[in-house]
Amino acid sequence: MQVTELVEQWQNLGDDTRMDAFRALDREDAEVFFASLPARDSGDFLLLLPTVERRTWMRLMPPDDAADMLQEVDPEDRAALLSLLDEVNRKEVAVLLAYAEDDAGGLMSTRYARTRPDLRVDEALLYLRRQAKEHLETIYYVYVLDSEQHLLGAVSLRQLFSAAADASVRDVMQDAVVSVREDADQEVVSKLFRHYGFLAIPVVDFEGHMKGIVTMDDIVDVVDEEATEDAQKFGGMEALDAPYLDVGFWEMFRKRAGWLSVLFLGEMLTASAMGHFEDEIAKAVVLALFVPLIISSGGNSGSQASTLVIRAMALNELRLRDFAKVARREMAAGLALGVLLATIGMIRILVWQQVFGGYGAFPGRVALTVGTSLVGVVMFGTLTGSMLPLLLRKLGFDPASASAPFVATLVDVTGLVIYFTAAKVFLGGHLL
């Protein structure tokens, strides 16, 4: 099995097959394999190895990766694995473990290249060459620190490389460096990377002391993670926080059952609403026939609108203050889409009546009821779907919770009220 394949298939293999495939790799491939394994899998892998080998591989891990890995394993295994490190590394990893996993501090590595502002460029390069022998995360950005570890500036290896040998680091460095606080959320960090396209961003404490760097490769994982969380919330459930096949059956049940029950309880209001119109249904059973069509149209248009707004907010394309602009736009879109569906729906009813019959004595009025309701329901769905994520953000919740099922549930009850009200207007005195 090739390295890539082994990394991808790791989740799906039994322990014996895993070990056989791993043993078949030569040393160089084995190292690539180990470095490519996600944090979750590298813990499993280490625990499969005999203790002596475990120590060797564990010590190959950069401290930030080791901390990520340890956060994924069971607490009892964590202590055992941590004890395999030498003292310096153990301390470093322990510091990283103290940060929340989703903070800049939890993402960062403490192995960055550093220099002093008063060195000459050739001295800085020499010092850097010495640091390059350590396991640095990157040597491509060199951070300029004073004797108290305050971050003064940064200089890229590229800049050092093309500067005059006798210039001072202070003259070459950029002194306006974008940095993040150690307690910044990973979403903030990933937005900075998106904006600037840096390879690394330094992490500082509230006094400006340099604590570490976050590198771009950690951020691709964060972007994936955030998109998955948003997608799962949008699908109407709690975020799983782990690969689908890794999550235990009952944990997954719990994460799905919560929202599903809440939505179910909300949807029960439709039974109450329908109960309110029981007499109308009894008089004109034809009305019941279009109930699923009406409410699903509201749900579908709401789902479109909330997807658009949630995603635009995730990518910073929309702010709270765009509220009115979005509302105007979605009202107009809802009207146009509603008129379209109403036209299709009314044609369908009139043609069906010609061919098969069955819609009673007033097919024109039934068509008018359905058509008018569709315009109302689609407009209401579109507006609810687009405003809800903005409202949730305003109230401090995650906009992605304005899920397709949540919006649909909200729209269903209103849809029924709109529909039966339209029925009273157009069919009152005829069927009702």
Next chain:
Amino acid sequence: MQVTELVEQWQNLGDDTRMDAFRALDREDAEVFFASLPARDSGDFLLLLPTVERRTWMRLMPPDDAADMLQEVDPEDRAALLSLLDEVNRKEVAVLLAYAEDDAGGLMSTRYARTRPDLRVDEALLYLRRQAKEHLETIYYVYVLDSEQHLLGAVSLRQLFSAAADASVRDVMQDAVVSVREDADQEVVSKLFRHYGFLAIPVVDFEGHMKGIVTMDDIVDVVDEEATEDAQKFGGMEALDAPYLDVGFWEMFRKRAGWLSVLFLGEMLTASAMGHFEDEIAKAVVLALFVPLIISSGGNSGSQASTLVIRAMALNELRLRDFAKVARREMAAGLALGVLLATIGMIRILVWQQVFGGYGAFPGRVALTVGTSLVGVVMFGTLTGSMLPLLLRKLGFDPASASAPFVATLVDVTGLVIYFTAAKVFLGGHLL
């Protein structure tokens, strides 16, 4: 206004405000600003400038960014902007424009650092220092090419930096280099970056000639883009391919109206299905009351299942061959979730009947009908939602098209059939 703020707010500002804010920046900030603008905005920005300035800024753009920008502007502006470049750059940009935007070739930059295998390390560093004066995308990976531009290997600046000065490049370089073909899809490229965490990946043609490099910062955009496309498809519409506020009203209408109409036509089958059970509804109007509750439960559980499977497939956590495993798991989850909702639903009906009445002479049998249908509908929804993305992939379609609204529509008709069949079983001879 600060640079970051100006970049973020660009979309929301009028032309005059844009220019005023830009003119207020000092030269250094202005360059950071220009480099941080997304491709779409930098075209707008250039077109705002007087021609002389336009030329200066245009020439600051690396060819891959210039090509991305040109792909976003109107065809007539494209030619005008392209003509501002000097001949060498114009040719380079024209080559990049010929690639599909979503291919490796469309993402790549032609400005990479190169060396020959037979140079000594100190010679290579000297040659590299000369190349560093050009606008290279990165000097951190140096690609080793023979005289015919075949890619032989790669060496990082870090490796060169810590190697002995008199070693040959051939001895220091890695000869097994991960590369992509120029016609590889950007999704393939982004998966490689995810697996290996490289800063750059070389792009080759089918004969192994080096064509360019794709860098990590291009990939963060790709990851975002793919997640947005998937989210929009999942929300039941065509992918917009542009920021929400940038898309013209009628284009957005078109992208939403297509799927909405298709779903509406599909949902019309519910009217036919309900028509089929018109007699039952007429006899037992109480049955109509629970129709929205039953079908929405199927839709919601289907939406959860399809989100999980689509996202797991996007992240490569699931393959087609996991089909049976997913089916078993989702059947079990559907059963457990169905029993949960059935329990809540039956309790609701029996309690309501005690307190308010209104469910007729056989509330126990009504509750049994609703409960049994809920188990059936939720199981069917879960199974459909989880299998549909796998089936779509199998047939060569995008799994993300198994959207919440699409699954809901599929499940609605079946849900009605399950419900009214259960009604005949439990209420036959009583209400029916």
